Amino acid sequence: MEIKVLRCGMLSTIQDLGRPGLRAAGVPVGGAMDAFALRVANLLVGNDEDAAGLEMTRVGAELEFGEDTVVAVTGATAGGPEPWRPHFLKAGTRIGWGQFTAGCRAYLAVAGGFDVPVVLDGRGTYLRAGWGGWHGRPLRRGDVLTVTPPDRTLTAGNWHIDPRILPAYATNPILRVLAGAQAGEFSPQWTQSEFEVHPHSDRMGVRLQGAPLARAVTTELDSTAVAPGTLQVPPDGQPIVLGADAQTIGGYPQLAHVISVDLPLLAQLRPADRVRFSEVTLAEAHRLYRAREHALALLREGLAQKRR
Amino acid sequence: MGDTGLKIEFGSGAESASISEALAMAESLAGDPPPGLVEVVPAFGTVTLYYDPVKVSDFDAWLARIEQRARKPGKHSRKNVREVVIPVCYAPEHAPDLDRVAAQAGLAPGKVAELHGRADYHVAAVGFTPGFPYLTGLPKKLHTPRRATPRLAVPAGSVGIGGPFAGIYPLASPGGWNLIGRTPLDLFRANDAAPALLRVGDRVKFRAISPEEFAAWK
Incomplete structure (x- = not known):
């Protein structure tokens, strides 16, 4: 199936x-920056997670679907079809999203998944390197995407995701963290x-502004591993929380890691x-991680049963 | 390191003893992976393990076993050390900061190229951008602070000096290192199964080439 891009939105990338x-x-x-949202969107349309x-950012795209299909939208509150549930679309349907009213990134899954080459x-x-996804770049108006034919019959039952399994999305959230290797220096x-x-936030990192975080020592650090969620503090004291496209190693002090x-x-x-941030224990972070995976496993199983 | 990573430190700085312990540990983990291991990232004197918490049911016991292994990481096996020769053109058109490095060191530009090209290097870390090697072994005379204002675009293949390290930019990217030459080799190929030419532990030598050789390479 083909999907025509009528409007590309602010920054829409295949993830x-x-x-x-x-x-x-x-x-x-x-x-995906919000991998949970993409996983659920995929499950809702019958795809592998x-x-x-x-991934659409802050302002959505407008798309025309060439054949009958099933889609789901999750993540940011984006307008358009009701989120967190599957929708059956007739061939020729157009869907457009405007400016998102809450959240930053919305995810569209299409039954079968977008057909783009596997790179690495x-x-x-x-x-940043210009590879992967759709020619290594964001979508543009006029692009025609293809979707892999789904390996099962299209069904969009009348069901919703139990909101209790969703993350506590909020405009002013408290992010739970574990102490980082240099926590003792702050x-x-x-x-x-x-x-x-800060407005200069992107998929590499979310830049924060506040009272500068002063480091008690000035020793230079070797570059060592950093990961999505690592909260690092450059010399100006304004922290950066690394995102999905984070570099793999870095030399700034690591104050904490978002769980x-x-x-x-x-x-x-x-x-x-x-x-804001609040510290939790590693055992608590692991418990929450396993609980989330358990909830997704139940969702996966539940949806598979409904499709039988 | 967060709830899916574990960073083990064997020592600090560019000490070769801690780097080779970290390499030995990385090798040991690859050869006999603990349950739930996703991948291992060595960098300088550290090794970071990424793991899946669902597959690690008793974390404390898991951690204790890894700590025990880290106390005796063994020897980094020499047979895994590859030697890679990198051709470099030090001609002015490929070396916009050679004069700056020379002035800082109190040497003629030709002497800088000679010293840089004669040294033995080791890859201590790969990162910053895909395939970017941090090389230890740069002669002390050539240690040069990074540029105060980074360049917005450094051409792929640029050979640079950043503080005590030598490095090579595999992809065009912003960067603050002093550029003293350029290699025609591809250090990163996204379509290869092993995309990075260099990996941590490799020995690196540079070989000076002329601008004509550089131009004829591709």
Whole structure:
């Protein structure tokens, strides 16, 4: 099936769940910033969770669907079809999204998944190097995307996602963190402060502004591993929380790491949103991680039953 | 390191002892991976393991076993050390910062190229951009602080000096290192199964080539 791009939105890229396994070669994991939202969108249309979908940023695209299909939209509140449920579309249907009213990134999954070449074990777009996804770039008006034919009959039942399994999306969230390797070089009071999201935030990192975080020592650090969620503090004291396209190693002090289950909240932050942090234990972070995977496994199983 | 990573430090700085311990640990983990291991990233004297918390049911026991292995990482096996020779053209058109580095070192530009080209290097880390090697072994005389204002676009293949390290830009990207030459080799090929030419632990030598050789390479 073909999908015609009538309007491209602000920054719309093909993303999957990234390309882990190549970080030793310096290749960022990449993939959807809000991986939870993409996984659920894919499950709702009958895809594998890691199928390629469309990540739209702040202003959505307008698309024309060439054949009958099933789609789902998740993540940011974007207008358009009701989110977090599947929709059956007749051939020729056009869907457009305007400016998002809450959140930063919305995900569109189409039954079968977007058909783009696999580069380095992944289908996601890595903008900085210009590879993966749709010719290594964001969509433009006039592009004609293709979708892999789904391997099952199209069904869009009348069901919703139980909102209790969704992350606690909010414009002013509290992100839970684990202490980083250099946490002892900063005042523990930093979690009392509020930070504002800077406009120069992107898929590599969410830049925050607030009372500068002062480091007690000035020793230079070797570059060591960093990951999505790592909160690093450059010399100006304004923290950056790394995103999906984070470089694989970095030399700034690592004050903290946002826990995995809260990365969707990070992905949905927009400029001028305000954010606070609170520290949790590693055991708690692991418990939450396993609970999320359990909830997704139940969802996967439940949807498979309905399709039988 | 967060709830899916574990960073093990064997020492700091560009000490070769800690780097080779980190390499030995990375090798040991690759040869006999603990349950739930996703991937391993060595960098300088550290090794970071990424793991899947769902597959690590008893984290404390898992951690204890890895800590035990880290206390005796063994020896980094020599047979895994590859030697890679990188052709470099040090001609002015490919070396916009050669004069700056020379002035800083109090040497003639030709002497800088000679010293840089004669040294033995090791890849201590790969990152910053895909395939970018951080090379230890740069002669002390050539240590040069990064440029105060980074360039917005450094051409792919540029050979640079950043503080105590030598490096090579695999892709066109912004960058603050002093550029003293350029290689015609591709350091990163997105379509190859092993996309990065260099990996941590490799030995690197440079070989000076003329602008004509550079131009004829591709």
